[in-house]
Amino acid sequence: MFKDTLKSQQPVVFRILDNALKNDNLSHCYLFTGPRGTLKQETAFLLAQSLVCSHKVGNWACEECLECIRIKNDSYVDFIYLDGSRELLKIEHINTIQDQFSQTALEAAGKKVFIINDCENMTLKAANSLLKFIEEPSDNMVGIFVTSQPERLLPTIISRCQKISFRPLPKTMFYDFAIQNDIDPLNAHLLSELVQNKEQLLAVSNTSTYQNAVNYFVEFMTYYFKNKKTAMIYLENNLFNTNQSDRKSDRECFQYFLNIATVFADDYHDNIVIDDQSWETLLNTAREKNFASGKFLKAVTTGKDALIHSANLLLIIDQFLYNLSGGE
Numbered sequence: 001m002f003k004d005t006l007k008s009q010q011p012v013v014f015r016i017l018d019n020a021l022k023n024d025n026l027s028h029c030y031l032f033t034g035p036r037g038t039l040k041q042e043t044a045f046l047l048a049q050s051l052v053c054s055h056k057v058g059n060w061a062c063e064e065c066l067e068c069i070r071i072k073n074d075s076y077v078d079f080i081y082l083d084g085s086r087e088l089l090k091i092e093h094i095n096t097i098q099d100q101f102s103q104t105a106l107e108a109a110g111k112k113v114f115i116i117n118d119c120e121n122m123t124l125k126a127a128n129s130l131l132k133f134i135e136e137p138s139d140n141m142v143g144i145f146v147t148s149q150p151e152r153l154l155p156t157i158i159s160r161c162q163k164i165s166f167r168p169l170p171k172t173m174f175y176d177f178a179i180q181n182d183i184d185p186l187n188a189h190l191l192s193e194l195v196q197n198k199e200q201l202l203a204v205s206n207t208s209t210y211q212n213a214v215n216y217f218v219e220f221m222t223y224y225f226k227n228k229k230t231a232m233i234y235l236e237n238n239l240f241n242t243n244q245s246d247r248k249s250d251r252e253c254f255q256y257f258l259n260i261a262t263v264f265a266d267d268y269h270d271n272i273v274i275d276d277q278s279w280e281t282l283l284n285t286a287r288e289k290n291f292a293s294g295k296f297l298k299a300v301t302t303g304k305d306a307l308i309h310s311a312n313l314l315l316i317i318d319q320f321l322y323n324l325s326g327g328e
């Protein structure tokens with residue numbers, strides 16, 4: 001059960017919420033903050049389930065009954081889930097919550113819950129509208145905002161929420177799990193940085209988009225240290241599938257590529273040693289060439305932002321390469 005995972009991996013968070021549930025003393029708004037992969041989103045869903053579950057075990061949701069399943073599948077009527085990692089959240093999204101939450105609860109539990117994942121990806125207009133909404137919460141509603149970048153939120157929103165901090169999980173846990181599942185050391189290392197949970201780790205490791213991204217990245221960097229122009233041509237030719245029908249996997253592949261790039265820059269910066277010949281060679285070359293990891297990371301971060309905000313993948317890749325070359 002996820003609640004057991006939460007208890008063992010985020011004991012402080014577990015205790016705070018356990019008390020609030022026990023005393024029926026929940027805040028109207030929570031802000032779950034902490035690095036990626038720290039179980040924030042899973043905890044948000046568990047909290048939502050715990051408010052409506054009809055078969056509670058102690059203070060927490062059973063995670064198995066119909067209500068729990070419907071929250072999990074986002075098919076519970078008095079529940080709204082918005083995901084800023086998939087699209088930029090606009091005022092229309094916030095209006096949906098307002099409209100639905102201004103009516104009486106339809107489900108038996110009489111509670112209304114919304115979760116906004118990666119809530120920093122919201123227009124200013126939407127954020128202001130949201131602020132107005134949470135300034136006058138109704139009695140039976142709970143809102144949960146999830147973010148790994150609280151610095152991008154309006155301070156006035158933060159001050160309205162009870163902040164709950166999730167601490168980083170030991171990456172070694174995911175790494176060991178990957179190794180136990182016959183994943184090689186490089187992929188175990190990369191995946192443990194990219195995923196949020198064990199199921200996702202296994203699922204992602206098997207996708208061709210992820211595997212392609214790893215290969216493209218290693219090839220790209222090998223070229224990059226020799227000749228930047230060649231590297232860029234290589235990336236454009238490979239990452240941008242000219243087959244129009246497969247844009248979605250192109251995007252996904254580039255997203256993995258950028259995430260792998262972040263791991264690489266961090267490894268370089270922190271002098272991490274991985275038991276993998278190709279990765280070690282890349283890191284050594286980076287050291288020899290005085291790799292400008294700061295500039296590199298900045299281009300990567302801008303690219304990640306652009307992936308959320310812009311639809312034109314080719315343009316995003318071009319902009320990324322342009323930033324990487326420092327506008328040369």
Ligand SMILES: [Zn+2]
Nearest residue numbers: 053062065068
């Ligand atoms: Zn339940």
